[in-house]
Amino acid sequence: MSVEVRIPTILRTYTGGEKAVEGSGGTLAEVFHDLESRHPGLRERLVDEKGLRRFVNVYLNDEDVRFLGGLETSVADGDNVTVLPAVAGGAR
Amino acid sequence: MLEIDQATYDAIVSHARRDHPDEACGVVAGPAGSDRPERLVPMLNAARSPTFYEFDSHDLLALYREMDDRDEEPVVIYHSHTATEAYPSRTDISLAQEPGAHYVLVSTREPDVTDFRSFRILDGEVTEEEVTVVPALQPTRES
Numbered sequence: 001m002s003v004e005v006r007i008p009t010i011l012r013t014y015t016g017g018e019k020a021v022e023g024s025g026g027t028l029a030e031v032f033h034d035l036e037s038r039h040p041g042l043r044e045r046l047v048d049e050k051g052l053r054r055f056v057n058v059y060l061n062d063e064d065v066r067f068l069g070g071l072e073t074s075v076a077d078g079d080n081v082t083v084l085p086a087v088a089g090g091a092r
Numbered sequence: 093m094l095e096i097d098q099a100t101y102d103a104i105v106s107h108a109r110r111d112h113p114d115e116a117c118g119v120v121a122g123p124a125g126s127d128r129p130e131r132l133v134p135m136l137n138a139a140r141s142p143t144f145y146e147f148d149s150h151d152l153l154a155l156y157r158e159m160d161d162r163d164e165e166p167v168v169i170y171h172s173h174t175a176t177e178a179y180p181s182r183t184d185i186s187l188a189q190e191p192g193a194h195y196v197l198v199s200t201r202e203p204d205v206t207d208f209r210s211f212r213i214l215d216g217e218v219t220e221e222e223v224t225v226v227p228a229l230q231p232t233r234e235s
Contacts, residue, residue: 009165010189055187057149064149084156085189087169088139088146091115091176092183 001026003075005035006082014042023081028058029071031081046083047071055086094168094194094210095224096120100132104198105206107134108172112200115145120168121159128229129167129194137171144183145171168210170196178207180218188213194221 006020015021021039025031029047036043046056051071058065059082065073075081100120108116117137120129133155138148147155159165169190173181178199180188188195191214199207212219 008189010191055189057152059149059153062150062153064153066149082153082156084152086146086149086187087117087119087135087152087166087190088144088187089171089184090141090144090181091173092143092181 001075001077001079003031003077003079003081005031006080008084010085011042011045011083014039014045026074027069027071028060028065028073028075028081031075032071055088057084057086058082059084093222093224094129094196095127095226095229096129096168097228098225100129101208101225103132103134104170104196105208108198108200108206111137111172113142113174114140115142115172115174116198117145117147117169117171119155119166120170121162121164122167124163124165126232127167128232130229131164142174166190166193168196169193170198172198172200174199175201177201178209180211180213185213185216185218196223 002022002024004020005023007015023031023035025034032043032046060073061080115137118134121131121133122128135147135151137145139146178197195211195213197209210221210223
């Protein structure tokens with residue numbers, strides 16, 4: 001399955017400045033592995049040993065994938081994946 | 093330096109006061125590359141907490157899609173501290189992921205005074221900058 005992955009400003013250093021890249025795979029996990037092969041270092045910004053990084057939001061079309069299957073979410077041809085860093089902070 | 097108009101400044105302060113003691117948060121969007129904070133977008137703090145803020149993930153997607161459609165970027169990202177100073181905390185610094193934004197902190201810890209300060213946060217480094225409040229932003233010149 002081939003999907004378009006939209007990349008936020010802060011991660012465009014891994015994509016040569018491109019705001020969208022193509023990825024293939026049957027699940028989000030596979031797509032991220034595929035992206036890593038062409039954009040080394042990118043996957044580690046999205047995923048840690050527990051799964052999707054807490055303050056990185058990933059959407060499949062219009063849904064936050066945390067409400068779908070997380071990294072195991074299936075993707076279909078022509079799907080759109082959007083990555084957005086969370087906007088968050090705190091007093092300490 | 094952050095140049096911001098009085099109406100937007102007042103609206104940010106009033107948002108912070110209204111949500112006190114929870115942290116208030118939002119964005120002021122402007123044309124990409126312009127550094128003009130033109131369009132205030134107060135956001136829901138999904139954490140609804142006196143010590144933490146986070147934009148709801150679907151609100152965040154809608155906001156970024158809207159800015160993309162309008163060829164805008166987040167010129168200011170603001171939030172309030174309700175019991176501490178208007179200075180980025182360790183959490184604020186580690187979660188700052190918009191390298192081009194002015195990070196505005198407002199403190200509502202005093203009932204009669206609201207501190208409003210602005211910072212750049214790049215690669216974990218905080219640099220405070222001057223805030224200039226103007227009656228209106230200069231009109232852009234089309235040449």
